[in-house]
Amino acid sequence: MYRRLIAALTLFSLSASPAVTAEPSEALLREAAELRDLALAESDAWRHAASLSTEVGPRLAGSSGDRAAVAWALAYLDGFGFDTVIPQTVTVPAWERGEAELRITAPWPQPLVGVSLGLTIGTPADGIEAPVVRFESLAALEAATSAMVRGHIVFIDEKMERTRDGSGYSAAVAKRSRGPSVASERGAVATVIRSVGTSSERFAYTGTTRFAEGVRPIPAFALAAPDADMLARQVATGRDVLLHLYSTARQLPPARSANIIADIQGATHPEEIVILGAHLDSWDLSTGAQDNATGVAIVLEVARLIAARERAPARTVRVVLYANEEAGLDGSRAYTAAALEAGLRHVIGLEADAGAGRVYALNSGVGEEALPVVEAMRGVLAPLGIAGGDNATRGGADLSTLRDAGMPLLRLEHDMSTYFDVHHTVNDTLDKVDPETLRHAVAAYAAVTWIAANVEEDFGAYPETVPPVDPAASGN
Ligand SMILES: [Zn+2]
Numbered sequence: 001m002y003r004r005l006i007a008a009l010t011l012f013s014l015s016a017s018p019a020v021t022a023e024p025s026e027a028l029l030r031e032a033a034e035l036r037d038l039a040l041a042e043s044d045a046w047r048h049a050a051s052l053s054t055e056v057g058p059r060l061a062g063s064s065g066d067r068a069a070v071a072w073a074l075a076y077l078d079g080f081g082f083d084t085v086i087p088q089t090v091t092v093p094a095w096e097r098g099e100a101e102l103r104i105t106a107p108w109p110q111p112l113v114g115v116s117l118g119l120t121i122g123t124p125a126d127g128i129e130a131p132v133v134r135f136e137s138l139a140a141l142e143a144a145t146s147a148m149v150r151g152h153i154v155f156i157d158e159k160m161e162r163t164r165d166g167s168g169y170s171a172a173v174a175k176r177s178r179g180p181s182v183a184s185e186r187g188a189v190a191t192v193i194r195s196v197g198t199s200s201e202r203f204a205y206t207g208t209t210r211f212a213e214g215v216r217p218i219p220a221f222a223l224a225a226p227d228a229d230m231l232a233r234q235v236a237t238g239r240d241v242l243l244h245l246y247s248t249a250r251q252l253p254p255a256r257s258a259n260i261i262a263d264i265q266g267a268t269h270p271e272e273i274v275i276l277g278a279h280l281d282s283w284d285l286s287t288g289a290q291d292n293a294t295g296v297a298i299v300l301e302v303a304r305l306i307a308a309r310e311r312a313p314a315r316t317v318r319v320v321l322y323a324n325e326e327a328g329l330d331g332s333r334a335y336t337a338a339a340l341e342a343g344l345r346h347v348i349g350l351e352a353d354a355g356a357g358r359v360y361a362l363n364s365g366v367g368e369e370a371l372p373v374v375e376a377m378r379g380v381l382a383p384l385g386i387a388g389g390d391n392a393t394r395g396g397a398d399l400s401t402l403r404d405a406g407m408p409l410l411r412l413e414h415d416m417s418t419y420f421d422v423h424h425t426v427n428d429t430l431d432k433v434d435p436e437t438l439r440h441a442v443a444a445y446a447a448v449t450w451i452a453a454n455v456e457e458d459f460g461a462y463p464e465t466v467p468p469v470d471p472a473a474s475g476n
Pocket of ligand 1: 279291292353
């Protein structure tokens with residue numbers, strides 16, 4: 001209340017506003033450094049991640065868990081110091097995984113550990129049995145003729161590389177998002193892929209797959225890495241390998257979900273929005289601790305710290321907890337459509353959806369004129385051991401729709417070396433999250449957000465020079 005009064009007074013006394021500056025002033029950078037140090041010492045994003053993953057757990061779009069997550073957010077955000085918290089209704093597809101059973105029936109019968117890919121159809125009640133044809137990559141499948149594929153179960157055995165920046169995922173995920181469609185086009189009856197992930201443990205990774213327009217959907221599954229290895233060894237003997245696949249996965253009628261839009265009103269430029277995005281939904285297989293309870297926790301903790309400061313930021317700091325990032329980006333599209341229609345001005349965006357690994361760099365996608373501001377941010381991050389970055393980030397999935405409308409981006413790069421050991425699996429649980437590393441991340445996000453929300457400088461438009469990527473290969 002007190003802070004809101006200050007904000008109102010500031011509106012009528014612009015000259016007295018202490019920190020609206022032409023470029024990052026020493027005073028603003030000092031404030032950002034103070035916030036950084038406070039966050040490093042006292043922030044507690046871990047407890048928000050613990051609350052969401054413990055009290056809600058799995059929250060696949062359209063499920064009862066998803067509705068529980070929306071209710072959780074609306075109740076939980078009370079007391080964070082937001083001026084407004086508004087749900088935006090979003091219609092999402094609903095899908096039920098059901099049961100799945102995969103086994104090799106010949107030449108050497110063995111059960112396989114696997115999961116249905118998200119949004120896929122099930123098999124007939126007695127399953128599908130067919131010979132396997134293996135491709136070492138999506139590219140090899142794309143080069144194959146229908147004669148090789150027709151009537152077969154296609155096995156895409158492409159491996160994923162472990163990388164710090166997550167580029168291994170961007171490269172490998174196309175086999176999941178497009179592989180089953182490519183197989184169906186060539187007459188396959190089903191698809192199994194080696195899981196898109198880096199763990200060699202015996203569990204499989206889910207995630208969406210999309211069938212191109214006019215292509216008949218077929219059942220599609222991911223195998224745990226050791227099971228993909230075993231299937232590959234049987235195929236390598238040259239004997240005919242038969243697979244039996246069974247799944248009761250099915251689409252349900254579309255359901256209601258919501259984006260949660262929470263604002264700390266700007267004191268002097270309330271119409272200029274600095275947006276912090278994180279998706280609230282998760283896959284159904286786990287508690288979604290790193291995908292994405294920790295992202296939600298980081299942006300909420302940053303907002304809590306900013307709301308607790310004695311003066312409000314010059315610009316509005318808006319947290320958006322997005323609906324259904326994982327299975328279709330519906331929340332992102334709904335938010336951006338409404339924002340464009342209302343003519344809202346998003347000055348810059350920052351997204352948290354890359355796990356809870358240690359932050360090591362600040363990348364940007366801003367106009368040339370704003371590069372000195374980004375460099376000043378890097379100066380404040382340097383004591384955290386965060387160094388360097390480029391101006392070519394594509395950002396995360398949820399902010400991609402605003403980016404495509406020209407909004408510039410900042411992106412704090414998390415070390416993703418071990419993220420894909422758990423991402424989209426039963427193993428994405430809170431014990432893998434280190435509270436200290438999360439405090440370090442909050443310190444970085446808070447410092448960057450405070451500068452973005454107070455510097456007079458504009459961030460320009462998202463640069464058109466950043467090379468586009470295959471949309472099917474982007475993060476979800
Ligand atoms: Zn995610």
